[in-house]
Amino acid sequence: MSERQSPGGQSLLFLTDEQLRKGIEAMFFAYRGFTADPDRILNKYGYGRAHHRALHFISRAPGTTVNNLLSILGVTKQSLNRVLRTLIEDELVESRVGTRDKRERHLFLTENGTALEQELSDAQRERMRQAYREAGPEAVQGFRTVLEAMMDTDMQRHFTRMKDSGHD
Amino acid sequence: MSERQSPGGQSLLFLTDEQLRKGIEAMFFAYRGFTADPDRILNKYGYGRAHHRALHFISRAPGTTVNNLLSILGVTKQSLNRVLRTLIEDELVESRVGTRDKRERHLFLTENGTALEQELSDAQRERMRQAYREAGPEAVQGFRTVLEAMMDTDMQRHFTRMKDSGHD
DNA sequence: AGTTTTATGTCAGTGTTGTTGACTTTCCAA
DNA sequence: TTGGAAAGTCAACAACACTGACATAAAACT
Incomplete structure (x- = not known):
């Protein structure tokens, strides 16, 4: 890039x-x-x-x-x-x-x-796991980062709330 | 990760x-x-x-x-x-x-x-550009890698064909 | 107490987008 | 040349969104 x-x-x-x-x-x-x-x-x-x-x-x-x-x-x-x-x-x-x-x-x-x-x-999850495996750990991190940036702001709130309540 | x-x-x-x-x-x-x-x-x-x-x-x-x-x-x-x-x-x-x-x-x-x-x-494109900007270049690379791994194989073919024909 | 707002559910109608089935036209190969 | 495959079209149906109107019950407010 x-x-x-x-x-x-x-x-x-x-x-x-x-x-x-x-x-x-x-x-x-x-x-x-x-x-x-x-x-x-x-x-x-x-x-x-x-x-x-x-x-x-x-x-x-x-x-x-x-x-x-x-x-x-x-x-x-x-x-x-x-x-x-x-x-x-x-x-x-x-x-x-x-x-x-x-x-x-x-x-x-x-x-x-x-x-x-x-x-x-x-x-x-199996599909997701497979994709993650092929792509590797740094790619996964980047994937999540871009997706989060692509969400609407109010949806980020929903997403973040759930993220905080869980274990990441 | x-x-x-x-x-x-x-x-x-x-x-x-x-x-x-x-x-x-x-x-x-x-x-x-x-x-x-x-x-x-x-x-x-x-x-x-x-x-x-x-x-x-x-x-x-x-x-x-x-x-x-x-x-x-x-x-x-x-x-x-x-x-x-x-x-x-x-x-x-x-x-x-x-x-x-x-x-x-x-x-x-x-x-x-x-x-x-x-x-x-x-x-x-504007939404995509914004997300890419926020996430940074390594994240973008990872994003693309994971997405490609998540596609069905036959769709990867379509995607790749178009990729090859263009300028990346 | 009386009014308004909130949470939920329902009925009726409409639009987009997917499906299958039946059909025509065109092409190609046995 | 004839029969089948391919490309495209028309019709009918189903899933799932939408809007609008309305009903009920409970909470909140004045």
């Missing part, structure tokens, strides 16, 4: 439109690979990507409220509700009325929900 | 499920940021992401055939056709019957098509 040191010591990058376009296309193709395995599994059970996202973030933060999920997923409540309803009907997700605030619904994975989330997550 | 040297000299990575899950979420949030700007512009003109993808790859390889576009985009020809039809009706894309093989249609951007593609592309 072309680089130069400015007098102040800050690194300057000279990026051609062509180089940026490569990045854009890499992002497009990689995201397709990234979702390909879970998509196959979901299809098997008659679910879609939206179900996967819900399962993922409920699994990540059990007891999360519908509203919190909405702000993470960035969809309308009508859209999320359609997905949650089927997951609850199919007994993959359990919705419990809040104790402190009875308006809220706290969401949990059932045993079956946990099982499906595991299956999806295993496939996706 | 945790790392170790094996006797053979190959670097081994120890990745917890937690670390991999972070990568997965980063990918999810980043892709949303990545498409946010073009999505806003497309909405303004009444188009969707599928139109963007078509414009992008036609711009990248003018005169490409529908079939070639299909293999890159990974959708059915019926799905692509609907998008192409509106782009042709709206005079953003021109479809010329092949001279050598009259079954083929060669696709080109019109003046208007080029203009819209530029507008979309400018927005997306």
Whole structure:
């Protein structure tokens, strides 16, 4: 990557439109690979990507409220509700009325929900692990750094909050 | 990133499920940021992401055939056709019957098509440039390496072919 | 106490984008 | 030359986003 040191010591990058376009296309193709395995599994059970996202973030933060999920997923409540309803009907997700605030619904994975989330997550992690292996540790660090810079600011907040609560 | 040297000299990575899950979420949030700007512009003109993808790859390889576009985009020809039809009706894309093989249609951007593609592309490149700037050159290198490893093999081929034909 | 706001859920309607199935035109090879 | 493969088109359907309107219950505010 072309680089130069400015007098102040800050690194300057000279990026051609062509180089940026490569990045854009890499992002497009990689995201397709990234979702390909879970998509196959979901299809098997008659679910879609939206179900996967819900399962993922409920699994990540059990007891999360519908509203919190909405702000993470960035969809309308009508859209999320359609997905949650089927997951609850199919007994993959359990919705419990809040104790402190009875308006809220706290969401949990059932045993079956946990099982499906595991299956999806295993496939996706395996792909990620493989990519990390091929690329090596410094590449992984850079990958994460660029991705974080590419997020919208409010999403970085969600991401960071989760990062802080976990072990990295 | 945790790392170790094996006797053979190959670097081994120890990745917890937690670390991999972070990568997965980063990918999810980043892709949303990545498409946010073009999505806003497309909405303004009444188009969707599928139109963007078509414009992008036609711009990248003018005169490409529908079939070639299909293999890159990974959708059915019926799905692509609907998008192409509106782009042709709206005079953003021109479809010329092949001279050598009259079954083929060669696709080109019109003046208007080029203009819209530029507008979309400018927005997306700006986001990418910003992310690259914040992350720095080594991070960018790593980013690209991991993305490439995450693609499906046949998509890597598409990606590499385009890489070789361009200037990186 | 009465009003407003918040959290959630629902119904109806619309648009984009994916799918499969059936069809035409064109090309090529046995 | 005929039959099959390839390229493209039309029609119908499904998933999943969206908006808008409305309902209910609980919390918060005045």
